[in-house]
Amino acid sequence: MSPRWLLAPIMFAALTWRGPVEACSCAPPRAALLSSKEVPLNGQLVLRLPSGWIGSVVVREVFGGPEVPVSVARHPAGRATVAVVRAPSGWKADQRYELVFVDPSGDHPKRILFGSFTAGSNKDETAPKLTAPRAATLHDEVVMKGTSCQSKERWIEVEGQPATDDGEVFYAVWVAPAATKIPTDAAPQWILPWTGDRLALGGRSMCAWLKPDLPSKPGRYQLQVAAVDAAGHRSARHRLSFTVK
Amino acid sequence: MKLSPIPLLLLVACGGEPPPQTPPVVMAPAPSPGEAVVGPPSAPPRAVPKVPRGRSLAVRDDQVCVVHGGALYCRKEPYTSPKPAPAPPLFSLESRLHVPGQVIDVALSRNHGCAVNDEGKVYCWGSNESGERGDGGPEERPFPALVPGVEGAVGVAVSFRHTCAQTASGEVYCWGDNWKGEAGHDTAYTGAAIDLVRPVKVAGVAGIDAIWAADGLSCARSTSHEVRCWGDAIGLGVEGPTPTPVEHLSDATILAFGNQSYWCRTLSEGEPVACRGQQYSAWTGLLPHRDATYPGTEGAVELALGNEHACARTSAGKVICWGKPLGGVLGRVIDPPVTVDPQPIPGIDDAQAIATSDYQTCALGRQALYCWGGSPWRENSDAAINAKLRRTRLPR
Numbered sequence: 001m002s003p004r005w006l007l008a009p010i011m012f013a014a015l016t017w018r019g020p021v022e023a024c025s026c027a028p029p030r031a032a033l034l035s036s037k038e039v040p041l042n043g044q045l046v047l048r049l050p051s052g053w054i055g056s057v058v059v060r061e062v063f064g065g066p067e068v069p070v071s072v073a074r075h076p077a078g079r080a081t082v083a084v085v086r087a088p089s090g091w092k093a094d095q096r097y098e099l100v101f102v103d104p105s106g107d108h109p110k111r112i113l114f115g116s117f118t119a120g121s122n123k124d125e126t127a128p129k130l131t132a133p134r135a136a137t138l139h140d141e142v143v144m145k146g147t148s149c150q151s152k153e154r155w156i157e158v159e160g161q162p163a164t165d166d167g168e169v170f171y172a173v174w175v176a177p178a179a180t181k182i183p184t185d186a187a188p189q190w191i192l193p194w195t196g197d198r199l200a201l202g203g204r205s206m207c208a209w210l211k212p213d214l215p216s217k218p219g220r221y222q223l224q225v226a227a228v229d230a231a232g233h234r235s236a237r238h239r240l241s242f243t244v245k
Numbered sequence: 246m247k248l249s250p251i252p253l254l255l256l257v258a259c260g261g262e263p264p265p266q267t268p269p270v271v272m273a274p275a276p277s278p279g280e281a282v283v284g285p286p287s288a289p290p291r292a293v294p295k296v297p298r299g300r301s302l303a304v305r306d307d308q309v310c311v312v313h314g315g316a317l318y319c320r321k322e323p324y325t326s327p328k329p330a331p332a333p334p335l336f337s338l339e340s341r342l343h344v345p346g347q348v349i350d351v352a353l354s355r356n357h358g359c360a361v362n363d364e365g366k367v368y369c370w371g372s373n374e375s376g377e378r379g380d381g382g383p384e385e386r387p388f389p390a391l392v393p394g395v396e397g398a399v400g401v402a403v404s405f406r407h408t409c410a411q412t413a414s415g416e417v418y419c420w421g422d423n424w425k426g427e428a429g430h431d432t433a434y435t436g437a438a439i440d441l442v443r444p445v446k447v448a449g450v451a452g453i454d455a456i457w458a459a460d461g462l463s464c465a466r467s468t469s470h471e472v473r474c475w476g477d478a479i480g481l482g483v484e485g486p487t488p489t490p491v492e493h494l495s496d497a498t499i500l501a502f503g504n505q506s507y508w509c510r511t512l513s514e515g516e517p518v519a520c521r522g523q524q525y526s527a528w529t530g531l532l533p534h535r536d537a538t539y540p541g542t543e544g545a546v547e548l549a550l551g552n553e554h555a556c557a558r559t560s561a562g563k564v565i566c567w568g569k570p571l572g573g574v575l576g577r578v579i580d581p582p583v584t585v586d587p588q589p590i591p592g593i594d595d596a597q598a599i600a601t602s603d604y605q606t607c608a609l610g611r612q613a614l615y616c617w618g619g620s621p622w623r624e625n626s627d628a629a630i631n632a633k634l635r636r637t638r639l640p641r
């Protein structure tokens with residue numbers, strides 16, 4: 001048989017193959033100010049940015065006023081990045097600020113105004129208190145079985161009581177193999193809000209914005225968690241264990 | 246009471262011939278370094294199209310607004326369907342929207358409305374979903390509120406997501422949705438920041454005497470008759486917030502934009518209306534770079550474009566419509582899904598202004614307001630009933 005005839009079925013397949021069945025898709029998460037719109041004078045902001053947003057966050061007084069120097073710590077969390085924004089020299093009392101994302105690509109829009117907040121007139125001076133959570137459990141499930149949206153989802157749920165504080169609290173989380181020592185000054189891998197009656201790193205939904213990159217190699221792991229208040233004060237860290245099978 | 250002798254102008258949800266500047270011509274300000282200016286400053290002004298000043302009529306699918314004696318009146322229209330009931334008087338305190346001073350221009354989108362008063366202020370009401378109202382207020386506001394930051398306004402143009410105003414000094418300010426650059430600057434707003442939307446002066450245009458707004462698109466014409474557009478309209482070669490000259494629109498004597506990326510114009514008096522657009526837009530046969538002309542529309546002095554139909558007002562006071570007859574918006578019930586055979590609306594020969602939305606068109610005559618059409622999606626909507634002319638006598 002000539003090579004030409006041998007190639008024919010391959011050519012036919014190449015021309016007619018329409019690729020794999022299209023999987024479900026999720027709308028990108030929206031940019032949002034996760035923390036309160038009222039911040040103390042020494043307060044920090046917790047933002048959610050779509051993971052595709054590669055650029056800088058600018059904080060300025062409302063309606064295009066002067067920019068405020070800020071530091072931004074980014075915590076990638078899968079489909080979104082959590083950014084913690086601090087103003088080293090503090091905020092002006094009772095001033096309203098706007099949050100602008102600046103895209104360096106040059107395409108329109110170069111700036112996306114995605115939120116605002118107002119600085120109060122007092123400082124937050126007290127740290128939050130977090131009692132030791134009860135347990136951390138790794139979930140590993142196939143969801144939407146038998147549909148074109150079937151996917152394998154992995155997430156961790158931490159059971160316990162939310163922290164006490166005189167303001168809003170987020171949670172700093174570190175995950176590492178059980179034998180690893182996590183330095184006390186190590187930056188947290190993730191900053192999360194408390195949702196419902198637990199702290200969840202990810203979730204059952206394939207469209208959850210929070211999709212932390214969790215360990216997959218079988219073994220024992222540790223999860224450390226601390227509460228972080230609106231001014232960035234941290235509670236004591238608590239250590240929990242979980243197993244990857 | 247008598248209608249003001251000032252000729253009344255069209256309003257269109259998305260564009261029609263907007264009001265020329267009042268006062269008519271102002272010297273273009275000196276450009277700042279790096280700022281483009283529309284048209285050479287030395288170019289003599291060309292004949293401005295024959296259009297009356299200041300729109301006195303605005304329409305959307307469920308409402309009509311009329312400016313009478315400097316006051317703004319808005320009423321639900323069609324009042325009921327399918328059986329029209331006696332509507333409340335249009336010219337009554339009940340239907341008056343309070344705008345301080347004398348109203349000199351009005352425009353309605355399907356979401357919101359705006360009016361300009363003789364003090365040069367812009368007032369808007371309705372939805373603020375995309376910041377189109379420009380006042381930073383709540384999502385819905387039934388009564389006109391001042392739009393801060395615009396002074397010396399003489400005209401306003403609206404799409405359902407954004408608004409532009411022109412000033413007596415020939416500047417243009419836009420606000421609202423800007424994801425396509427239709428507000429003429431580099432910042433877009435997410436839903437969480439709508440309260441921060443404010444009018445922004447559009448750089449790169451000056452000496453403007455007319456503006457238009459359509460979905461995702463804004464255009465302005467200078468006294469030297471150059472048209473620049475910004476936003477997104479591939480057929481116009483426009484993409485982004487920088488005002489871009491559109492040569493083939495600069496020769497238009499009358500110009501209007503439809504929301505579905507199409508536009509119509511006349512090139513000189515006595516010639517038929519010519520339209521262009523994206524292939525997916527409005528009616529079949531429109532192409533982005535070649536005119537489709539409509540014999541029978543010669544003598545048009547004003548155009549009003551809905552999503553899928555067009556109407557022209559002629560110098561003889563007739564109103565001619567063509568396109569898709571959905572909801573009786575062509576004033577007649579026809580079998581074909583679309584007609585490119587423009588026909589006059591029977592019973593109108595004194596039109597002074599026209600305005601249209603997607604499914605309703607109104608004409609302001611000397612002694613009456615005429616409306617026809619109505620959304621086909623309303624419960625019990627009947628195209629045959631909607632297509633009948635509804636006549637409201639104007640106060641003497």
